Amino acid sequence: MPLELLEAGVPEGEEKEFLWTLNFGPQHPATHTTLRLILTLDGETVVKAVPEIGYLHSGFEKLGEDLDYNQYVTVVDRMNYISPFYNEIAWHHTVEKLMGLELTPRCKYLRTLLGELSRISDHLLCVGAAALDLGALTAFLYGFYQRELLYDIFETASGQRFHMSYTRVGGLAFDVDERFLRQVRDFIKGFPKAHADIVRLLNRNRIFIDRTRGVGVLSKEDAINMSATGPIARASGVVRDLRKDEPYLAYKDFDFKVVCANEGDCFARYLVRMDEMMESLKIAHQAIENLPAGPVNVDGDSKAVLPDQTAIYHSIESLIQHFELVMLNRRWTTPHEEVYGAVEAPNGELGFYVVADGSGVPYRARTRPPSYLHFQLFPYLIVGHQLSDVVAVLGSLNIIAAELDR
Amino acid sequence: MSEPAYEAKLKERFGADGFTTSQFRDNRRVVVKPDRLYAFLECLKGECSFDMLAELTAVDYLNYPDARDRFGVVYVLLNTKTGERVFVKTYLNEPELTLPSAFPLWKGADWLEREVYDMYGIVFDGHPDLRRILMPEEFTSYPLRKDYPLRGRGERHNFPVITRAES
Numbered sequence: 001m002p003l004e005l006l007e008a009g010v011p012e013g014e015e016k017e018f019l020w021t022l023n024f025g026p027q028h029p030a031t032h033t034t035l036r037l038i039l040t041l042d043g044e045t046v047v048k049a050v051p052e053i054g055y056l057h058s059g060f061e062k063l064g065e066d067l068d069y070n071q072y073v074t075v076v077d078r079m080n081y082i083s084p085f086y087n088e089i090a091w092h093h094t095v096e097k098l099m100g101l102e103l104t105p106r107c108k109y110l111r112t113l114l115g116e117l118s119r120i121s122d123h124l125l126c127v128g129a130a131a132l133d134l135g136a137l138t139a140f141l142y143g144f145y146q147r148e149l150l151y152d153i154f155e156t157a158s159g160q161r162f163h164m165s166y167t168r169v170g171g172l173a174f175d176v177d178e179r180f181l182r183q184v185r186d187f188i189k190g191f192p193k194a195h196a197d198i199v200r201l202l203n204r205n206r207i208f209i210d211r212t213r214g215v216g217v218l219s220k221e222d223a224i225n226m227s228a229t230g231p232i233a234r235a236s237g238v239v240r241d242l243r244k245d246e247p248y249l250a251y252k253d254f255d256f257k258v259v260c261a262n263e264g265d266c267f268a269r270y271l272v273r274m275d276e277m278m279e280s281l282k283i284a285h286q287a288i289e290n291l292p293a294g295p296v297n298v299d300g301d302s303k304a305v306l307p308d309q310t311a312i313y314h315s316i317e318s319l320i321q322h323f324e325l326v327m328l329n330r331r332w333t334t335p336h337e338e339v340y341g342a343v344e345a346p347n348g349e350l351g352f353y354v355v356a357d358g359s360g361v362p363y364r365a366r367t368r369p370p371s372y373l374h375f376q377l378f379p380y381l382i383v384g385h386q387l388s389d390v391v392a393v394l395g396s397l398n399i400i401a402a403e404l405d406r
Numbered sequence: 407m408s409e410p411a412y413e414a415k416l417k418e419r420f421g422a423d424g425f426t427t428s429q430f431r432d433n434r435r436v437v438v439k440p441d442r443l444y445a446f447l448e449c450l451k452g453e454c455s456f457d458m459l460a461e462l463t464a465v466d467y468l469n470y471p472d473a474r475d476r477f478g479v480v481y482v483l484l485n486t487k488t489g490e491r492v493f494v495k496t497y498l499n500e501p502e503l504t505l506p507s508a509f510p511l512w513k514g515a516d517w518l519e520r521e522v523y524d525m526y527g528i529v530f531d532g533h534p535d536l537r538r539i540l541m542p543e544e545f546t547s548y549p550l551r552k553d554y555p556l557r558g559r560g561e562r563h564n565f566p567v568i569t570r571a572e573s
Contacts, residue, residue: 054540061525062549066556097431224457224486227514238486245489336471337430340461340482340493353480355465363470366463368482376517405540 018042022387026055030133030391033401035375037390044387049379056405064365068331069095069169070306072365077163079367080403083122085114085154086345088167093248094341094352095169098334101304105292107171108250113184113287114157114166115249116280120191121150122346122398123231123273123280130270130395131202134211139201146194149187156180169332170305171297181288188285195277202270212266216381216393219264226380227373230348232397235272236264242344254286266396304332331360338364347371347398371403410434412454412492419449435493443496444506447481451511456483456492459512462519464526468552475499477526481508498528507532525550 025036034055040048060079064072069092076091077084089111096103103111128143151161157176158166166173202208218228223236233240241258243251259275261268297305300318306325307318324330334356342351348370355364374397381393413427416436425438425446438446450456461482467473475497483492498505507530508515519530520539527548530536538545545561547554 054538054542057540059549062556100431222513225513227459227512227518229460240486240489335430338465338480339431339433340480342460349460351461351482353461353463353482355470357470364465366465368461368463372517372521373514376514 019047024390026052030394032129033399033404035399035401035404037378039387039390041387046382046385046387046390049382049390051375051378053375053401054405056401058406060406061365061367064362066361068360069362070325072362073167074163074165076367077165078402079369079406080122080345080347080350080371080400081162082125082400083118083346084163085118085166086122086343087350088164089115089249090341090343090345090350091352092167092169093343094339094354097341098337098339098354098356099169099304099332100335101170101298101302103171103249104295104298105250106175106294107296107298109287109291110172110176110296111167112250112254113284113291114154114164116284116287117150117153117184117187119280119346120277120284121147123277126346126395126398127198127202127270127273130212130266130392130398131208133391133395134208136202136205136208139198142194142197142201146187146191149183149190153180153183153187156183168297168305170302171295175296181291184284184288188281188288191281192278195274195281199274203274209267211389211392212270212396213263215266215385215389216396217263217265218377218381222377222380223264226377228348228377229373230344230346230370231259231272231276232269232348232374232377234258234260235268237262242342242349246342248343250287251283253290254283256280256283266392269396325360334358334360342368345370347400347403348374367403367406369403369406371398371400375399375404410490410492412450412456412490415453416446416449419453420446432491433493434491435495437495437497440496440498440502440505443494444508446494447483447508447511450483450492450494454485454492455487456485456490458484458486459508459514459518460484460491462508462515462522464522464528464550466526466550466552477503477528479505479522479528503527504529504531506530507536509533524548527551 019040019042022039022041024039026034036052038050039046060075063075073088073091076087079087124143124147128140132140154164155161157180158164218236220237223233223238237260239260244258256279259272259279261272300307307321311318312322336358338355340351340353342349350370351368353366354362357363382390425436428435463480465478467476467478477498479496481494507519517539519533522528523536524538524541525548
């Protein structure tokens with residue numbers, strides 16, 4: 001059915017006869033996930049591209065209206081599954097803003113640390129997969145080895161490699177241990193070398209540069225007008241990073257730079273991501289070396305956090321508190337308000353718009369997914385380029401279909 | 407909290423009773439009537455230089471305690487130079503579920519408006535290509551409305567089955 005709609009946008013007249021339609025996806029190795037493009041081509045030049053999405057739509061937002069503030073974190077994890085922890089940060093950042101909770105310093109540092117590690121993991125995948133699509137397999141493998149180490153760290157922290165579900169309202173599920181700290185320190189020590197390897201493989205690689213430089217150029221005006229955020233906007237010269245502009249968690253305490261470029265092409269986006277990884281590593285290094293002591297959860301008097309397991313068995317107050325939060329008709333009391341909270345996720349501004357009606361379940365849990373707004377740039381970026389550039393542009397946008405469709 | 411500069415401009419242009427403001431945490435809201443929405447957005451974009459539409463979403467207030475209107479539509483505007491945000495909100499009631507499209511002002515509104523249309527059935531007048539984006543074209547209801555059940559209305563069972571021989 002959508003093919004009929006395509007007809008409307010194709011130029012009229014005799015020219016039309018030379019155009020042909022190519023269905024790209026929804027299952028194609030270079031789309032990485034399920035997204036579909038209907039390309040109209042003149043020879044090998046793309047005249048028009050119509051993205052068709054929704055293949056992975058599973059009603060996360062509807063589900064968010066049924067699960068409570070802690071339960072929904074497991075669903076949030078599955079949006080951008082490349083860096084799940086950042087989704088958790090975003091979700092609980094908004095919920096805590098709604099409830100007016102101020103986190104403990106240790107929790108802030110740990111969330112920042114794990115968030116930056118997941119940013120590295122996200123950028124490694126994006127850079128690796130973008131290079132893989134252009135034929136450079138090695139960088140992808142180097143990147144994945146580092147991601148494997150990161151998964152080990154996440155597993156040590158939370159018990160889950162992939163979908164950590166580690167944050168809770170007002171803190172974390174549990175504190176980290178010595179082994180975690182050791183693993184993070186080892187990673188911080190070893191990562192610069194792996195990063196330098198990828199840089200050596202790609203930065204001056206003739207084929208990679210020819211395929212990406214000048215391809216899919218996004219101007220600064222368009223980036224702002226079309227709601228681009230994150231590395232994509234920064235590669236076009238938009239100097240905006242929510243970590244600096246609207247500091248949340250512990251970002252105020254750390255010394256790091258916002259990486260920007262002016263070209264706005266695929267190569268600039270690649271360079272921004274590569275340099276951002278080193279900045280993230282810098283933040284992670286500062287966070288681990290200055291990790292404050294103390295509890296990871298806010299004070300029990302706030303009635304927002306689940307008490308410690310031993311406390312539940314040994315004190316009546318904690319037992320009551322535990323019951324209050326797990327019983328379906330009790331849970332949290334929230335203000336009759338709505339709030340939007342946004343964080344700088346690896347892909348861009350990830351926001352949640354939460355409407356609370358006083359109960360422990362959000363009335364509305366809207367996600368502002370960066371991938372969704374970035375994918376709508378695609379038809380504008382690809383027009384006039386070759387068919388083989390489709391994968392280069394797609395790879396540089398880092399579209400995660402699970403986040404795109406939710 | 408002191409009044410932001412854009413609010414003074416809006417007052418000057420539309421009069422003090424043209425809109426109401428409220429604040430929760432750092433979210434500063436401007437509530438306007440749907441028929442004047444476009445003029446407000448235009449003024450905010452042009453004179454107050456809110457150059458990015460960061461977010462556009464809707465809320466169905468069907469079961470919300472003390473709610474008077476059925477739908478609320480929220481525009482989150484961002485000034486990329488100063489980092490200032492403003493939340494423009496408008497309320498809609500059936501059967502008049504039509505708003506002017508913000509696409510002429512921000513191209514980023516394209517898919518955001520399509521999603522709101524898809525999920526709530528709110529029509530954006532002047533949108534270049536308003537059709538369903540996440541749900542299939544033949545879907546008949548609006549899934550994020552509060553009167554739509556969590557488990558659906560049996561649409562999944564009625565999806566057409568295409569066998570390999572037919573395809």
